[in-house]
Amino acid sequence: MVLKSSHYFAHGNTARGAHFLYTSAFDGLNKIFVLTGPQGTGKSTVMQSLADSLLDKGNHVQCFHSPLRPDELDGIICTELKVGIVDGRVCKGISDSGAGDIVFIDFEEAFDDSLVLPGDFITIEDLRVKLESAYSNAYETFAAALRIHDEWEKFYIDNMDFTKADQIALELIQELYAGHESDTSTTSRHVFFGAATPRGLMILFKA
Incomplete structure (x- = not known):
């Protein structure tokens, strides 16, 4: 199997409390399946199984991990199909994501x-x-x-020449990306490459 996946967090525990980025991360999808129900009803297991099946078929899968249990998934996106699946406990505001269709699936119905x-x-x-x-x-x-x-950090900020830094950044952009411009429309999204977890700071991104 050729791995073709990207790994992120869209939920972070921060100095300002819990912060969720699922509205941005799942923006513009054709359909989102929201899995509802209490913890322990198998939502992450189902998403992992679906992710493995999609990868086996050669699809690209974006995997969103839980900061509390980083080996488990809180959400996935099948990039080619533009379809997302997410745990309803972590996707506050998902109705504002711009998805064409949002379907709720209640896992509690199967919980005895x-x-x-x-x-x-x-x-x-x-x-x-x-x-x-x-x-x-x-x-x-x-x-x-x-x-x-x-x-x-205040000592660095007070002595930082931001104008010079902006100039260097523009020069690097020209050096690295000149000639690679594209007319293809893009959509910006916000995700976390890393998060604070019970194991400490974890950086997950890979492709």
């Missing part, structure tokens, strides 16, 4: 919660509270680190 013991619900709720507390502590730590970073 009668198999979950009453004591397990208590454990799940306890873990949810602990997770919220851990996120809050992480955001406070990120914010403190950002304040320190900004204090250090």
